[in-house]
Amino acid sequence: MLTNPPLSLYIHIPWCVRKCPYCDFNSHAIKNLKSDQQTEFDLPEQAYIDRLIEDLEQELPKVWGRRLHSIFIGGGTPSLFSPASLDRLLSAIRARLPFENDIEITMEANPGTFEAEKFRGFRQAGINRLSIGVQSFNATHLEQLGRIHNPEQAIAAAEFAHEAGYDSFNVDLMHGLPNQTVEQALSDLEIAISLKPHHISWYQLTLEPNTLFHQQPPQLPHDEVLWDIQEAGQALLAQHGYQQYETSAYAKDATLRAKHNLNYWRFGDYLGIGAGAHGKITRLDLGEVHRTTKKRHPKDYLQGSVNEISNDMPIPTSELPFEFMLNALRLIDGVPMSVFSQYTGLSLSTIQPTLQQAIDDGLIDNNPSQLKPTEKGALFLNELLERFLINYNSSESINIINLS
Structure with a gap:
């Protein structure tokens, strides 16, 4: 029987200082307004906060009576906005939706926009977790990736996250960078570990469509080097107490795992x-x-009536098994088998033949109470997930591994 799972809120702020050549997210470089004393950014900040609040109001009838489990403010570079604006937004959300007592509120932050006083303001506004987009501590690799910060700024941002009293913070790191050696990849991890973040996201650079890197591919490490990086990096993280719980996520202990991503x-x-924000909502009233999707370009999102910015469609029953597996099988420990029926409304018999074949092939654990990939299944996750693609007719291309 279909039941309501926990409810989260994703807030997208689409502007950044400069578009990175590997980035396929909905982000837009903004103009710098330079004077002799300072650099300011041409941001419609207040108008955008107003529209976000209106957008939320339009969504409320779908979730009456439910409490928020987590909030994630992503981008783009949300840390370009002022603490006062984010305080106004969070206050407006709190007035419209009840929060769980232990709600996690995360904001993505770019070390290149790091200002001590500003980050204190974000903490005072109620943001209790940061996700710091470091990507590398190597100056050459940062330049190749188009990042606006240097290694010293990345280190300073992580150190200040401790000083400012954030309950938790994540360091985002990439590996498999242009011409990267095993030693360079491990050096990045060692520096990150020395900063004592509560959580590390460590994932391989991929060349996504509609990016500069896809049009002009850099020289990436060979598969043998990528494999050596992966094995050595995972061993190093485990040695320092970072437990892998998802394809690219590592936490110091279970209480520090990212609630929103989980x-x-x-x-x-x-x-x-x-x-451009996406949503997924269980409608018990409709079974x-x-x-849901929102208009992608900021200008289109800001213009016109608020009821024109959103699209809402049911997920076809034939696509639900893949949608579920696409997420659940990323988790090292999987999910309770009962969750499939509760959150899709489908009988387990819907996927039983495919599931049994995956068990027979050693890709999924033979455990009647837990849906969990084996080590082999995690290693060949794309191939495992493709088995559930039958009758999947999404109009959007899906990168199975590199979801954000």
């Missing part, structure tokens, strides 16, 4: 507000699971 991977619900 809700995605467990096929939880989330409202999505902001330009359906819905996807």
Whole structure:
């Protein structure tokens, strides 16, 4: 029987200082307004906060009576906005939706926008977790990736996250960078570990469509080097007490795992507000699971009536098994088998033949109570997930491994 999973909220802020050549997210470089004393950015900050609040109001009838489990403010570079604006936004959300007592509120932050006083303001506004987009501590690699910060700024941002009293913070790191050696990849990890973050996201650079790197591919390490980086890096993280719980996520202990991302991977619900934001909502009143999308370009999102910015469609029943597995099988420990029926409304018999074949092939654990990939299944996750693609007719291309 279909039941409501936990509810999260994703807020998209689409502007950044400069578009990185590997980035396929909905982000837009903004103009710098330079004077002799300072650099300011041409941001419609207040108008965008107003529209986010209106956007949320439009979504509320779908989730009456439910409490927010987590909030994630992503981008783009949300840390370009002022603490006062984010305080106004969070206050407006709090007035419209009740929060769980232990709600996790995460904001993505770019070390190149790091200002001590500003980050104290974000903490005072109620943001209790940062995700710091470091990517590398190597100056040459940062330049190749188009990042606006240097290694010293990345280190300073992580150190200040401790000083400012954030309950938790994540360091985002990439590996498999242009011409990167095993030694360079491990050096990045060693520096990150020395900064004592509560959580590390460590994932391989991929060349996504509609990016500069896809059009002009850099020289990436050979597969043998990538494999050596992966094995050595995972061993190093484990040696320092970082437990892998998802394809690219490592936490010091279970209490420091990213609640918001775990809700995605467990096929939880989330409202999505902001330009290009996606949402997934269980509609018990209709007996359906819905996807929502918002107009992608910031100008289109800001213009016109608020009821024109959103699209809401049920996920076809034939696509639900893949949508569920796409998330759940990323988790090292998987999910309870019962969750499939509860969160999709489908009988387990719907996937039984495919599931049994995956068990027979050693890709999924033979455990009647837990849906969990084996080590082999995690290693060949793309191939495992493709088995559940039958009758999947999404109009959007899906990168199975590199979801954010």
